[in-house]
Amino acid sequence: MAKLRDGEGKKQRLDKILSHVGYGSRSELRKQAKQGLITVNGVVQKDSGAHVDPYNDTIEVAxxxxxxxxxIYLMMNKPPGVLSATEDKRDRTVLDLLEERYTVFEPxxxxxLDKDTVGLLLLTNDGQLAHELLSPRKHVPKTYEALVEGEVGPDDVAAFAEGVRLDDxxxxxPAQLTILGRERGRxxxxxxxxTITEGKFHQVKRMFQAVGKKVIFLKRVSMGNLPLDANLPEGACRELTSEELKLLAEI
Incomplete structure (x- = not known):
């Protein structure tokens, strides 16, 4: 089970607390404190290095x-054409899509997800949670919907249920393959x-390649018990609700 924790009750430097949530650099906060713009429990605090409890003390800035x-825990509906990375010299990354109020947490x-794959992507600065979600021991299920060139049939369903041999x-x-429909034209x-329970490189595409077919569109729709918000537009991002956090904690 994943453990979502916050470290409540620990006192920290005031400037560290405020810089962490985007109120400025430590030097900027030092100036604001000297100007009397920062209060703790209603009392002006001119020492930006003072130790306070960010959960139990009332801190105000201006x-x-x-x-x-x-x-911070974010759900993104990843669009095509961006990388699931924190930085890249040539292409846009998912972090480039975030508002500053989120980037200050360094998620x-x-x-x-591959560059051309869309759908559910989690972003966080909680390393322990990320480790548990990605741990090979956990076998966290991930469900995708795809369009595949060729007629996917019962033989493919059976092959995926047993496990297929990749190109390496x-x-x-074993994976659960469900046929949702077919479009017949040229x-x-x-x-x-x-639904797969591991995360090898380009795994979904390589699994269909192993049975002689090609994925032409791929979207992740759930991770563990957490589904993608159907009302979240491609490229948009929002914080997880408390109910969604509970779903992650059940992993």
Missing amino acids: GETVLYREH FPVGR GYVTL QVISQISL
């Missing part, structure tokens, strides 16, 4: 109450849902 949290993507010789763990396009 009259604005500070809502502190150590960790990172939990795992990765690796045999995948070429048959199969609509499928696939």
